[in-house]
Amino acid sequence: MAEEVKLLKTWSSPFGLRIVWALKLKGIEYESIDEDLSNKSALLLHSNPVHKKIPVLIHNGKPISESLLILEYIDQTWTQNPILPQHPLEKARQRFWAKFNDDKLIPSIWSVFGNGGKEREEALLENLELVERELKVKGKRFFGGDEIGLADLAFGWLANLIGVFEAVTGLKLIDGRFPLLSAWIQEFSDIPVIKDSWPSHDELVVKYQALYDKFHAK
Amino acid sequence: MAEEVKLLKTWSSPFGLRIVWALKLKGIEYESIDEDLSNKSALLLHSNPVHKKIPVLIHNGKPISESLLILEYIDQTWTQNPILPQHPLEKARQRFWAKFNDDKLIPSIWSVFGNGGKEREEALLENLELVERELKVKGKRFFGGDEIGLADLAFGWLANLIGVFEAVTGLKLIDGRFPLLSAWIQEFSDIPVIKDSWPSHDELVVKYQALYDKFHAK
Numbered sequence: 001m002a003e004e005v006k007l008l009k010t011w012s013s014p015f016g017l018r019i020v021w022a023l024k025l026k027g028i029e030y031e032s033i034d035e036d037l038s039n040k041s042a043l044l045l046h047s048n049p050v051h052k053k054i055p056v057l058i059h060n061g062k063p064i065s066e067s068l069l070i071l072e073y074i075d076q077t078w079t080q081n082p083i084l085p086q087h088p089l090e091k092a093r094q095r096f097w098a099k100f101n102d103d104k105l106i107p108s109i110w111s112v113f114g115n116g117g118k119e120r121e122e123a124l125l126e127n128l129e130l131v132e133r134e135l136k137v138k139g140k141r142f143f144g145g146d147e148i149g150l151a152d153l154a155f156g157w158l159a160n161l162i163g164v165f166e167a168v169t170g171l172k173l174i175d176g177r178f179p180l181l182s183a184w185i186q187e188f189s190d191i192p193v194i195k196d197s198w199p200s201h202d203e204l205v206v207k208y209q210a211l212y213d214k215f216h217a218k
Numbered sequence: 219m220a221e222e223v224k225l226l227k228t229w230s231s232p233f234g235l236r237i238v239w240a241l242k243l244k245g246i247e248y249e250s251i252d253e254d255l256s257n258k259s260a261l262l263l264h265s266n267p268v269h270k271k272i273p274v275l276i277h278n279g280k281p282i283s284e285s286l287l288i289l290e291y292i293d294q295t296w297t298q299n300p301i302l303p304q305h306p307l308e309k310a311r312q313r314f315w316a317k318f319n320d321d322k323l324i325p326s327i328w329s330v331f332g333n334g335g336k337e338r339e340e341a342l343l344e345n346l347e348l349v350e351r352e353l354k355v356k357g358k359r360f361f362g363g364d365e366i367g368l369a370d371l372a373f374g375w376l377a378n379l380i381g382v383f384e385a386v387t388g389l390k391l392i393d394g395r396f397p398l399l400s401a402w403i404q405e406f407s408d409i410p411v412i413k414d415s416w417p418s419h420d421e422l423v424v425k426y427q428a429l430y431d432k433f434h435a436k
Binding site: 059064066072088130 | 317
């Protein structure tokens with residue numbers, strides 16, 4: 001049977017981008033469908049009736065949602081260029097940092113972006129420090145080791161969006177503070193599959209500037 | 219090498235209880251260490267330096283944290299009585315509902331417990347309705363099918379704590395509203411490994427009543 005792979009995403013979502021990267025790293029052909037979240041398609045509502053959110057991967061008609069779970073699905077279904085290591089302990093470690101990104105790091109950056117203030121900035125910097133330390137402990141190019149893995153794909157948004165965030169807020173977060181994270185951003189961005197899939201920096205700045213102005217107009 | 223398995227938990231935490239159930243279902247001998255969260259042990263702080271939270275599983279000296287990730291680790295390390303199905307799609311489904319429990323259902327019940335109000339109660343009931351519907355779609359005894367799986371272990375807190383919650387708040391949430399969930403609670407509670415590991419209902423009521431009084435004293 002010919003494989004049918006569709007990906008529901010938006011042009012700018014870092015959660016959708018994770019899946020793009022994984023499919024490209026694996027060399028999987030897929031149809032990309034950009035959703036307008038102000039007018040969600042019947043396909044999206046039907047495919048993810050619980051959360052009604054992108055990304056959704058539809059493989060031979062079967063939908064899978066939640067980006068980290070989609071990455072696990074992709075890695076188990078197409079085993080070339082593994083995203084997760086085999087050893088259960090290393091696997092747990094990759095998953096731990098991917099979850100830390102989603103549960104702690106992203107909310108802490110949104111909180112600075114939306115509300116700001118010294119206390120929130122310090123909480124964000126503490127989270128970035130924990131990520132920096134993990135890179136130090138591993139002593140490798142990537143969170144996954146010598147090749148990129150689940151945690152790299154989860155932290156991947158940093159490589160492009162942190163520059164957008166800094167441009168919009170005027171804050172300097174990474175350079176000069178977190179040398180290992182800076183080096184990781186460079187290594188990660190240099191991978192062709194990653195570099196070729198970024199949305200335009202300028203368009204992202206326009207989008208996030210509008211959001212920022214909206215948050216701070218109150 | 220003799221296996222050394224330690225579990226850091228508390229007497230009442232449903233997140234720790236998941237791990238107890240999984241280890242017992244697998245027939246793994248372990249040493250249970252109850253933490254006092256107001257005075258965390260050096261072992262806990264050293265084993266989970268990022269979150270400083272229970273549960274932590276320490277297997278031959280290596281710590282693993284985050285309860286759902288510990289369950290994955292256990293299932294991969296000791297393969298008897300599988301917690302996760304083999305097929306990637308079924309696996310994604312179990313993980314999806316376990317994540318739904320942690321990200322949506324538990325925060326929505328805490329929100330009713332802590333603040334209350336009609337709107338929060340409705341949000342909680344909507345989440346319970348989604349769980350009820352999943353049981354209907356599956357048409358099986360358990361979320362995992364005919365045997366208990368990852369999602370059952372995640373939703374497991376419901377089977378005991380919902381009664382405590384109802385006793386403390388005076389709300390009636392499950393019985394008469396969600397027949398499939400009621401039946402699941404019964405089936406789940408009847409499993410000896412589960413039944414034998416519950417903390418005492420009366421002690422839980424004392425604990426949660428004190429918390430409730432504290433929240434509502436303001």
